[in-house]
Amino acid sequence: MRSHYLPRLEKKKTIDLRKKHIGPSCKIFFSHDPIKIVQAKGQYMYDEKGQRYLDCINNVAHVGHCHPDVVRAGAQQMEVLNTNSRFLHDNLVLYAQKLQATLPDKLSVCYFVNSGSEANDLALRLAWQYTGHKDIITLENAYHGHVSSLIDISPYKFHQLSDAEQNQYVHVAPSPDVYRGKYRADHPDPATAYADEVKDIIHRAHEKGGKIAAFIAESLQSCGGQVIPPVGYFQQVAEHVRKAGGIVIADEVQVGFGRVGANFWAFQLQGEDFVPDIVTMGKPIGNGHPMSCVVTTKEVAEAFTFSGMDYFNTFGGNPVSCAIGLAVLDVIGKEDLQGNALRVGRYLTDLLEKQKEKHPLVGDIRGRGLFVGMELVKDRLKLTPATAEAQEVIYKLKEQHILLSADGPHRNVLKFKPPMCFTTEDADLVVENIDHILTEIEEAIGLKLHNALKVENESSKRKVSVTLLPILNSFCSLQLTKANL
Amino acid sequence: MRSHYLPRLEKKKTIDLRKKHIGPSCKIFFSHDPIKIVQAKGQYMYDEKGQRYLDCINNVAHVGHCHPDVVRAGAQQMEVLNTNSRFLHDNLVLYAQKLQATLPDKLSVCYFVNSGSEANDLALRLAWQYTGHKDIITLENAYHGHVSSLIDISPYKFHQLSDAEQNQYVHVAPSPDVYRGKYRADHPDPATAYADEVKDIIHRAHEKGGKIAAFIAESLQSCGGQVIPPVGYFQQVAEHVRKAGGIVIADEVQVGFGRVGANFWAFQLQGEDFVPDIVTMGKPIGNGHPMSCVVTTKEVAEAFTFSGMDYFNTFGGNPVSCAIGLAVLDVIGKEDLQGNALRVGRYLTDLLEKQKEKHPLVGDIRGRGLFVGMELVKDRLKLTPATAEAQEVIYKLKEQHILLSADGPHRNVLKFKPPMCFTTEDADLVVENIDHILTEIEEAIGLKLHNALKVENESSKRKVSVTLLPILNSFCSLQLTKANL
Numbered sequence: 001m002r003s004h005y006l007p008r009l010e011k012k013k014t015i016d017l018r019k020k021h022i023g024p025s026c027k028i029f030f031s032h033d034p035i036k037i038v039q040a041k042g043q044y045m046y047d048e049k050g051q052r053y054l055d056c057i058n059n060v061a062h063v064g065h066c067h068p069d070v071v072r073a074g075a076q077q078m079e080v081l082n083t084n085s086r087f088l089h090d091n092l093v094l095y096a097q098k099l100q101a102t103l104p105d106k107l108s109v110c111y112f113v114n115s116g117s118e119a120n121d122l123a124l125r126l127a128w129q130y131t132g133h134k135d136i137i138t139l140e141n142a143y144h145g146h147v148s149s150l151i152d153i154s155p156y157k158f159h160q161l162s163d164a165e166q167n168q169y170v171h172v173a174p175s176p177d178v179y180r181g182k183y184r185a186d187h188p189d190p191a192t193a194y195a196d197e198v199k200d201i202i203h204r205a206h207e208k209g210g211k212i213a214a215f216i217a218e219s220l221q222s223c224g225g226q227v228i229p230p231v232g233y234f235q236q237v238a239e240h241v242r243k244a245g246g247i248v249i250a251d252e253v254q255v256g257f258g259r260v261g262a263n264f265w266a267f268q269l270q271g272e273d274f275v276p277d278i279v280t281m282g283k284p285i286g287n288g289h290p291m292s293c294v295v296t297t298k299e300v301a302e303a304f305t306f307s308g309m310d311y312f313n314t315f316g317g318n319p320v321s322c323a324i325g326l327a328v329l330d331v332i333g334k335e336d337l338q339g340n341a342l343r344v345g346r347y348l349t350d351l352l353e354k355q356k357e358k359h360p361l362v363g364d365i366r367g368r369g370l371f372v373g374m375e376l377v378k379d380r381l382k383l384t385p386a387t388a389e390a391q392e393v394i395y396k397l398k399e400q401h402i403l404l405s406a407d408g409p410h411r412n413v414l415k416f417k418p419p420m421c422f423t424t425e426d427a428d429l430v431v432e433n434i435d436h437i438l439t440e441i442e443e444a445i446g447l448k449l450h451n452a453l454k455v456e457n458e459s460s461k462r463k464v465s466v467t468l469l470p471i472l473n474s475f476c477s478l479q480l481t482k483a484n485l
Numbered sequence: 486m487r488s489h490y491l492p493r494l495e496k497k498k499t500i501d502l503r504k505k506h507i508g509p510s511c512k513i514f515f516s517h518d519p520i521k522i523v524q525a526k527g528q529y530m531y532d533e534k535g536q537r538y539l540d541c542i543n544n545v546a547h548v549g550h551c552h553p554d555v556v557r558a559g560a561q562q563m564e565v566l567n568t569n570s571r572f573l574h575d576n577l578v579l580y581a582q583k584l585q586a587t588l589p590d591k592l593s594v595c596y597f598v599n600s601g602s603e604a605n606d607l608a609l610r611l612a613w614q615y616t617g618h619k620d621i622i623t624l625e626n627a628y629h630g631h632v633s634s635l636i637d638i639s640p641y642k643f644h645q646l647s648d649a650e651q652n653q654y655v656h657v658a659p660s661p662d663v664y665r666g667k668y669r670a671d672h673p674d675p676a677t678a679y680a681d682e683v684k685d686i687i688h689r690a691h692e693k694g695g696k697i698a699a700f701i702a703e704s705l706q707s708c709g710g711q712v713i714p715p716v717g718y719f720q721q722v723a724e725h726v727r728k729a730g731g732i733v734i735a736d737e738v739q740v741g742f743g744r745v746g747a748n749f750w751a752f753q754l755q756g757e758d759f760v761p762d763i764v765t766m767g768k769p770i771g772n773g774h775p776m777s778c779v780v781t782t783k784e785v786a787e788a789f790t791f792s793g794m795d796y797f798n799t800f801g802g803n804p805v806s807c808a809i810g811l812a813v814l815d816v817i818g819k820e821d822l823q824g825n826a827l828r829v830g831r832y833l834t835d836l837l838e839k840q841k842e843k844h845p846l847v848g849d850i851r852g853r854g855l856f857v858g859m860e861l862v863k864d865r866l867k868l869t870p871a872t873a874e875a876q877e878v879i880y881k882l883k884e885q886h887i888l889l890s891a892d893g894p895h896r897n898v899l900k901f902k903p904p905m906c907f908t909t910e911d912a913d914l915v916v917e918n919i920d921h922i923l924t925e926i927e928e929a930i931g932l933k934l935h936n937a938l939k940v941e942n943e944s945s946k947r948k949v950s951v952t953l954l955p956i957l958n959s960f961c962s963l964q965l966t967k968a969n970l
Contacts, residue, residue: 026570027795080551087514088503111508
């Protein structure tokens with residue numbers, strides 16, 4: 001498939017206009033040589049020359065870029081009516097009903113908003129009002145959105161600030177990361193150990209006169225490094241938090257809607273005995289259309305009315321957004337995308353595990369469904385982050401027309417979260433390329449596995465790029481620690 | 486025109502599902518007998534029985550409900566590509582360029598976001614970062630959005646709270662309302678008097694060690710009661726605020742995009758010598774599609790990068806939103822909707838002025854273009870708000886299939902902000918109905934103009950509703966003060 005779309009501007013002109021008129025804080029991928037994308041379909045994107053890219057990162061285009069059912073639902077509703085939720089409309093209530101059916105019964109009341117940020121901000125307001133408390137517990141490296149209240153609870157963001165000053169009501173608990181965190185896979189009970197950290201925070205907050213309104217966490221940390229908390233963690237956290245009069249907010253903005261394969265919602269990976277008080281949604285909910293949702297219990301929703309303040313969101317829950325949301329749910333079901341996420345995710349994870357056996361740079365593979373992280377380290381004992389190497393992989397993949405990104409606090413976790421129509425062939429393609437690139441990097445820097453797991457891959461040897469060393473040398477932080485492998 | 490749309494649910498079922506699944510804080514119009522709207526076109530909306538309503542309130546459906554050019558632009562782009570702004574795309578830069586062309590040159594840098602709330606929150610972040618200061622000056626009765634940072638600067642909202650506690654960094658200046666405010670039309674220089682109030686606030690903030698980051702105001706207060714500040718007010722405020730190291734944010738979420746007729750932006754009504762440092766946009770920008778924008782100067786934008794924090798908005802500036810935004814600008818130009826707003830707005834205002842001559846309940850008519858307020862009072866000297874009567878007008882108009890709303894701190898200002906394709910015939914229809922209803926109310930309560938301005942309208946007499954008195958009696962606050970007329 002080749003794009004027949006004719007771009008109106010020369011790429012250079014697009015870049016110049018962007019520099020002139022778009023806020024410089026809005027970063028572009030591959031800033032030295034950005035990609036101009038003009039078309040997309042399924043898991044593929046196309047640049048202005050018709051070059052196809054395999055998209056391994058866009059969890060917003062959840063059911064596939066430009067899915068015809070979603071496009072049709074949106075276009076048809078746009079023609080008929082698009083107005084606010086101060087009038088009765090079937091789309092709003094049918095969508096709320098259908099969305100509710102994916103959740104535990106007690107999560108029954110919806111607030112429709114326009115973005116994950118609006119959803120998380122509203123979740124905080126609900127928590128403050130319901131509990132009458134103010135303090136929020138968040139996780140290390142968490143990212144919950146870009147509005148000011150969420151920067152405050154997003155260490156991923158506020159640590160970027162030169163003059164970061166932590167809000168006194170915000171408490172940061174250790175990320176339940178069993179690879180790099182405080183309690184690791186060798187700990188007898190990391191779930192309890194991490195939950196006890198939250199208990200301690202509550203205790204210390206109480207000592208200072210604080211009162212816990214909420215614990216908020218992504219069900220699986222995404223920007224934080226594709227972290228999968230040990231099973232039982234959230235149950236215990238919820239117990240501690242509720243005992244303190246607080247509630248639990250599960251942020252599913254990145255990981256919801258079947259992506260984790262085994263369940264529709266990522267918090268459900270913890271087991272049926274964990275039900276959050278509030279679930280926030282976003283990115284994939286409208287396959288790119290700006291919409292999102294907060295779902296909570298009847299009790300929390302009723303308490304919110306006691307403030308005396310109405311809640312009105314101009315665009316939230318409009319008939320077009322709801323038509324699109326309904327279509328997304330329909331497609332997930334009709335095309336069994338949750339099942340596909342489970343199957344292809346497992347296939348991808350298995351392929352990546354084999355890369356770990358082969359490549360010393362691969363420290364950890366972790367994933368659920370089509371939410372997978374591959375953490376690169378320069379030293380498997382010290383876990384020295386291979387940040388520059390992760391960037392190198394991303395840039396080299398781009399040359400092979402594959403889009404992947406690196407994230408986590410050290411930007412050394414390759415992060416897979418492709419459209420849910422991703423196939424085993426797509427997985428083969430990206431992993432084969434990663435194999436070549438890791439081989440190149442390891443050869444260039446003389447890094448070898450010291451044990452029998454290493455398997456020479458002759459084909460990859462032939463592809464060593466002559467441009468590799470200069471690029472690697474440009475990362476001044478690059479420190480090799482072969483001795484520890 | 487009649488709707489051929491067949492609703493799927495009985496109205497009662499829609500209401501029941503809404504009660505079950507939609508947050509009770511999300512209020513509906515005419516809650517005792519809400520309207521189910523299934524279709525809309527131009528300035529008309531249609532219920533499930535095909536009954537047409539004239540829409541005098543929806544400033545979001547700016548170029549007319551379901552405008553075919555806007556629908557087509559959105560549908561076509563949805564089919565081709567909808568992704569985030571981390572890739573180059575022509576729609577983003579062409580739209581930014583076209584939007585910039587409507588603004589003074591120095592307002593040249595755009596941030597695309599999803600709602601007026603996201604826009605105003607980002608404006609605060611820009612102001613805080615640029616100035617290094619924290620304090621915000623806002624206006625009495627102001628409403629700037631629903632996220633937590635904006636509730637703090639929205640007296641219209643935070644005064645609804647039972648336990649309102651004003652943020653120490655927020656200072657509230659008097660609304661520059663020359664009808665009901667501190668300085669009125671009889672004041673020799675209300676612009677200076679109101680601006681001096683801001684100067685005094687700055688002085689008092691400085692005394693307490695505060696530093697002014699920004700003054701934020703709608704260019705014309707909307708929810709605050711359709712308030713039109715005296716010319717010269719913003720120039721003087723800007724001088725005081727900038728002298729204190731702060732900047733000026735003009736909130737055009739409700740009033741921008743040609744609505745005021747004489748200018749494209751409402752702040753331009755103050756004259757060419759007033760240019761804000763930040764302009765925020767929202768509601769009408771996408772004719773109902775969730776999008777919005779913050780435009781600022783190069784200096785403010787550059788300072789924002791110094792924080793070290795990127796700004797990324799998942800949906801903001803996507804190619805579909807930008808295609809829709811471009812189409813809206815095209816339609817405004819092609820159909821001369823700004824000119825229509827000027828002409829029809831003037832016609833409407835003239836009709837309403839005649840109502841003021843005739844009806845003692847009409848205290849004030851004020852407007853610019855298709856942004857018009859009609860303030861009802863029970864006493865023209867004491868300005869006693871005719872709150873119950875304003876509600877009565879709204880409900881009676883609904884029976885005549887005309888949608889209007891009442892707002893302002895006393896909810897006694899009938900607020901006209903219709904789609905910009907509103908016609909003189911529409912104006913005739915709504916004003917004729919208001920005439921009848923006001924006649925009914927005044928007859929029912931025995932209210933008469935005591936001077937020669939009163940003109941009997943025989944036709945309106947014949948329409949006195951037998952249901953009127955019981956409805957009026959249900960408003961316990963109703964106090965009549967005929968003696969002062």
